[in-house]
Amino acid sequence: MINSSIEDDLLRYIDKIYNEGLFNKNNERVNAEDIFCRLFKLIYNWSDLKNLNYSEPNSAGIDIYSEQKGIAIQITTIQSSELDKIEKTVEKILRHHATKKIKGVICFFVKDKRAIKNLNEESLSKKFGKKIKIRTSLDLIGDINRFSTPAKRKRIEEIVKQELSPEFNGLSNLNSFKPFDKVITSTEYITPENAIYFSEFEKNKIKEIALLFNKNKTKEYSILGNPCSGKSTFTKAIVRNLIPYYKTYTLDLSNPDLNHSRRDLMMELNQLSFYHSIVILENVHDNVNLFKELRQKIVLFEWIKGIYISRYYNSFREEDKNSILNVFKDIYQFRYNPDFEFEQKVSGIIDNRIRHLKKEYPDFTWYKGDFKTILKNTDSNLLKLNIALETWISSNKKGKNLKLDQVNNDNIYSYFFDAHKLNEFNTELLFLYSYLFSHDISFLRVKGKNEEFTKLKEKGIILNYTTSDYYYFPHKDYASLIHLTLTKEKDLETTYLIELLINYLDKHKTESELNITEIVIKLYASAQFEIVKALLNEAKVLELISIKFDSNIRNYEVFELQKIFFHSFDILNNKNQSAYYNLFIKYYSKSKLELYLSKDYSVYSNLLQIANQLNKELGGIIKTLRPNEQANTNSITELTMRISKKKATPETVNRILNSFHFPEWLSMIEKLPTLSRITNSLSELNTSPLSKKLLLGIIRNLNIQKLVKKGNSLKTVQIGKSIRELEKIDIALGTNIAKKLLDQLSLNINTSNTNLSDFSKSLSDLSSIAPDLVNLELKKSFGNGTFHKLLEKEQSLSNISARLLELNTTIDSEKEIFHEIINQFFISTSFKKLLNSEQNINSLLIFYELVKKNEIGITQISQNDILYITKEQILKIDFDITILSNPKVLNIQELKEKVKNEISAELLNKVIYGSKFTVIESLFLVLTRVDKEKTVNALNMSDLNIFCNSMCHNELNISQSTEVLNKTKNKTFVNDNLNSNLFCSNLLDKYLTIQRADQYQYGRLNFGDYLKAFDYSLKIDFKIAIKHFENDFLKKLKISNNKNLTISSLFQSLRRIEQLTDSKYNKEIRAFLKLYKAKFLTGIKNENLAKTTSGLVELSKCDLKDFADELLYDSKNVVLNKIRQLNGDKILNAKIFPDIEKIAIGKAKILLTEIKTSR
Structure with a gap:
């Protein structure tokens, strides 16, 4: 349920009426008229108002009618010719409903419009001899605010939300949550109503807590106390003081059945959220984990408030679970004082019982005796106290004439044994x-x-x-x-x-x-x-x-x-x-x-x-590493590097992690000689989900003072890098070691004895965790001339460009001084000398673009001057073919002309010869933007053998080369008459023939890269791809030991092959997916969730979408657990939830329900 006001809900619903055309769909229109009917009835107290669609279908002119008030209401979505609509409506009503005693007509326009305000109700009333009212949704909202008492407004709020939300099903289906006043509790041995005692303090506390809820000053309150101390009785007294419109429901968390119905509980809470409700959670100590889940849900709902009842302890707690008091640390609390308040309560209960006993049984003597003895005999427990009182009453009725303090354990147990007839069992x-x-x-x-x-x-x-x-x-x-x-x-x-x-x-x-x-x-x-x-x-x-x-x-x-x-x-x-x-x-x-x-x-x-x-x-x-992994086990840095490798399998990572017990891991980390090496290794442990537990243990146990000692000798840039790595770890684990360490190393931050690169990098690294420290260092460096000196000392133009951009991003409060110093430097003799002596054309092009974009506050005069000098210097330099791959060439027209003049088949052969084929990407990015037609013609005239040799470069695999060739084909396509399709097809055919002939390299190609190559080849030339790939593809689909199956890229390739071949291999692909299903499920368990959903989305785009749904369903527990771990992460709403909505088309839809319930 979305938390919002009546106004927001109504306006949102009105938008829905128009956006979805609800009044053009009969059932939806009748439903909408029902909603407005209920609103009119609530706001204006027209109790007999009814929707005529049920009793008089197609009733002319009238949608809603009150016989008692004689009011006919027409609801319309029309947005033009409003006056004509009103007149025709009234004429219809008067013509077709003469038998009805209609006193007035309300024309209700769903959407407000300025033209409606200009219509004259008085003249219309005179014309038709009936009272005519024109109302809009905004008028309705105004009347809600004008006519409603606070209690009535709350009821209207509830009705509006209930009527407008498709999620609302009512409270009749609630099974676990029970109405508080309907909960049946055994009265045996519970303090009778007439004996309940509250001290003045407790009475005031009860009123205070109730007032907090009634005045909307709190959303939650917790009642804590010892067993049988009266917590439930105290809560009941609070409920009696609440404003009556609250619906109060209770849930006993000690019931283990609840652990099997978490989803149902969340759905029940969702229904309660449509009412102003108080939810009482009892015995929180018995199920803290469930309490946390429920509370997380409760705080999201605007109208639900919570009262939580708990003991101070749990009889059985998991090792990592917080103590009970810690669970309630951020919630208002009332705690029974076991020494004073509880004793006063016991005394009050006894006094109340005695007072009633004297009235009821005046012939008996009722003395309590020594109070401390009574407390001792009853173990300060209200249950045992009530049994002691019953024992005492029973004994005295039999003529024993005992004082209450004489009822000891023997008496209590004997009475309880007999009264409860335990001997019968x-x-x-x-x-x-x-x-x-x-x-x-x-x-x-x-x-x-x-x-x-x-x-x-x-x-x-x-x-x-x-x-x-x-x-x-x-x-x-x-x-x-x-x-x-x-x-x-x-x-x-x-x-x-x-x-x-x-x-x-x-x-x-x-x-x-x-x-x-x-x-x-x-x-x-x-x-x-x-x-x-x-x-x-x-x-x-x-x-x-x-x-x-x-x-x-x-x-x-x-x-x-x-x-x-x-x-x-x-x-x-x-x-x-x-x-x-x-x-x-x-x-x-x-x-x-x-x-x-x-x-x-x-x-x-x-x-x-x-x-x-x-x-x-x-x-x-301890030792479980394989023989080939044991040679360097003394090197902790090598072990952590292996964990962080992209291709490290979960099996390898687990084997490395479990090769030492924790004290050894901690010792090896702490023995590394410098802070930099320690943070590097910790950073590598932060790359794998499997090593996070080890990392958390190490972070919690690291000695800060030892780290400080190892960081004292480091340069500022090294300290900054180490702090940045630790900050990433803190973000991932929720720890705070980076800030603690920086607080003690801040005196070592000194940027005066450094160079421009280290100055910029160290401040960039520290900017997010210590912005005040960075601002202070910048102010000092700008003020004492350190920064200007660093600029003058720097002899690399490309480095100046990069560092100025980096600092411009880092600097927050000292931007004007920063820009002023830059301008001073750019007009200095030393800089102009550096600029005029620069011979690296790529460095000059980078600087030219920096000045042209002017993101660093260069003055207009300086900018024009610098651009002119830089351009002149660029044009002086002899033509270098390396600039052909630099898009910054496009900033200078004269250079573009030079490049255009050079474009030829010979040039392409020269650039490609001996180079990796990947160079063609950046090359054609520039050439096609200079002259696309000339580039395409040059490519078609180029040497096929040179290009093929470049594709066969030993550092490239088949998927990389075919991907670049596919991009080249696309980039050089102008139209059906001007393209490189034939050249690319011939090149592909020649390349694949050579690759397949090299059985050793071809056989080593992993399945994922093979599928990518097939995919790209199909896009280049379908027939050639089928000729070279089909037989091997079908064989590989049947092999059961394919390795390195990364779900995201694998499923993307399979989806593309499925679509490009019009499902030609659907049967074989399905058999493959079924064969590897267990491995996919294991992969989902170990893979990043965003990558998993990306892969499943790929399958869902084609005729394999049912398998994507099946995989998601079978891994639902893993997925839901990962979602809980990502709680609060922006990626959930930005990517993961939308992905799951696309994937879940069948039984996996249960995940959508689970996610919706938990959000």
Whole structure:
């Protein structure tokens, strides 16, 4: 939904009516009239207003009618002859609807126009004897603002958005989000309404928070507190103080079913966004990742506000996840004070209960006793407090006459046991299940206990998730209380619990059923050390964990399990010690970079200590480089260079990355002798997505002081280059090392002892990260004459041109002084001497163009003078054939004439002889613009053998040469009578004959280049291309080991071949695509997303578009993950999203829905 005003929405809809001609389509016209009907009804309170298209189709003159008010409305899109339209409409209405008691007619013009304002309603009313009103959409908008109360305006806003948006489906289909006032919660052991207590501070806070929402002062608020501290009750009080027009919906994030319905959740939020809504997200601590996704969506919607309820902690957190408080760091918060506010709340609840008890049961004595003792007995927990109160009430009704502080744990547990009739249930099941869920572990049915299990479920003690076979308790604290009660009442011990756990594990065969890692890690996180250590010694647990390691174990699970293994090592038997150790070694052998955490080396050091205990060598898992790669493994710079090579495959990069563990990588980087070499290697790691994790770890652990020390001896230009490389890394990773380093190296920035090139480059490198420092250095250099001296010292005219352009781009606030110094330099004797002595015609041409374009503030007089001198110098120099390839020749008419006179077949033969064929591109760019006809004739008379030898140059492959030949053919085509088509065809035939005869080189040609060559050859001469390529092309399509298949260029070539041959090879190409589908999917996983979509777009342009759709669908998870990684990047809206819209024509359209939902 687009966030905008009523005005914007209506005007946008009016544009749509005209742009799409909706009133010319019957269904669309009726729908539009419905929308205006509802608006009139809302704005003017004409409750019986109706669209006559339904009751009286083709009703003459009337579209909308109110019988009670006697008002007939005609809606029109006409934009000319308005008066004639009005008169004919009224005449029709009066003629055809005489039986209707029409008191007035409204002619509603959808689009506003000045001519309409000049029409006289009064004279029209007199003429027809009826009240005539002329209204436009702008009048409608004015009436909305004039007649509507704030609440009514909000309702109109909602209706307008709902009516005008095709995305609106209503709230009836909401499944996960529930109306807050309709949520059914068990009242058992919850504080009764008459006992709820809020301190004065809390009451004020409730009003304050509600006012923030009511006054639109905040969009979000978070309520944080300990378990059972009253967070939900507090939130309910806030909702009661909100303005009634808010629709309030809630979602409990502790429900794991939500993880399987993320897309549905986003779609439901989209529906809520059409209303002024409050969304309450409960138990955020249980699903922080989902909360972040939902919140990201909520902040995009103008009308949705959020209230988030959470504990201070999560019982099970992944290693990299932020703490709960950090999650809410930029959101307004209310936190319960566990020492003061909570105690006051407990005291208030008790006092309220006692007050009502004295009224209800005046014959009994109700004393609370020592408050601190009550807090201790109830563990500062509202659930347990309410059970204690019920225990106390029940006891006193029986005549025990107890004070509340006398109700201790024994009393509470006994009462809870009896009141809840726990004795009626299977102790074994209830004891086990309550233990598991009290530690946030969902559970499965124990086989062979169906009857007992069903009873627990029927009584509502346990519930089941709709999307899995797992079960849970209504509340973790409820499960914990049951477990503690059974422990006390049944005198159950830990040994019995261990026995039940082991039996539970034995009843299930697979790891995927039990999720053993979750059980072990969560129990360990809850300090259940004795039980965890006992489980690790069980053969079944070892078997299940081994299965997990062989399937889909995640990094953080490995880290947590290794930490548990390390702390449990001494109590494990020797066999299990070795077995667990081998699991970790096997994992790290493939993923050595996982041997470190982002901030410390505890994983690695723990593993090293275990290896020492077992008398094993850890180093054996490190080396995996191939023999031909091991010669220079001591050179970190060579390793990083290999990673950054364009042709480096993912397999090669992974092999290099995992050849050392993290401390070794960090050490090798830090031992490089200079800052420049360090940043060069880091920059190379920044080129591959696969090496980004290693790079992030290195950046976080680099010692800034050591870097400063290694940068102190560098020149300013070297410092600037290093800072620029680090800045690129910061942008890619979200780090800040460049700024930190520059802050400490800024004293080393000195441009006085340098040359013009280094001066310009260093300031350009630093300009984006330290503009103030650059401006200061420029001001100093301009003021003390340093810059002018650098110009005078420079002896290269081409370098002066390049550096002045570079500085002109860099300089922001000192431009006038910069231009002034340039003008002074250009009129100086030293510069004129340099200009008059310059013999390099290309340098002179570059400078001439610089002065002619005058982007550097040269005065008019100086410009004319310099152009004249430069031109004279150019014309003095003897003709050099190298200028034939320089487009800057075209700036000087006299030179163009010289070139024109030289154009001939002999000249072309001379230039091409011994040169790479690529020189022809720039050559013909100049020659065809000087004299196209003469150039074409010269080419047709040229020596075919010389051109063919140039195409066969050993530094060019077949695709490069055929591409240049195709461009040449196109560039030299004037018309059907004047072109080089025959010459290019003969040249292609001769060249391909020679190439195919060289079986060694021809056989080495990779498939991608082969396809490009076929593509370009088809464009040059279809028959010759088919003659040389067809048989080999069909053979290559069947080969299963083609390498270096880059999706973007490969699919572009296949698309062109498909189109150029009119789908002649469609069947064979489809078989090839199917054969390589798995490799394409792997390529999509490792390739830049923009390149992937470019390639798929190519396929979608031809008869292979269904395969493009299929590939996109099959890689949807990878694509969506990459989109999330690019969140905020401009390339998403500029390229990737539009590309996906072109590709997704079938089942891949689901990606469009996912993208739309997540945006």
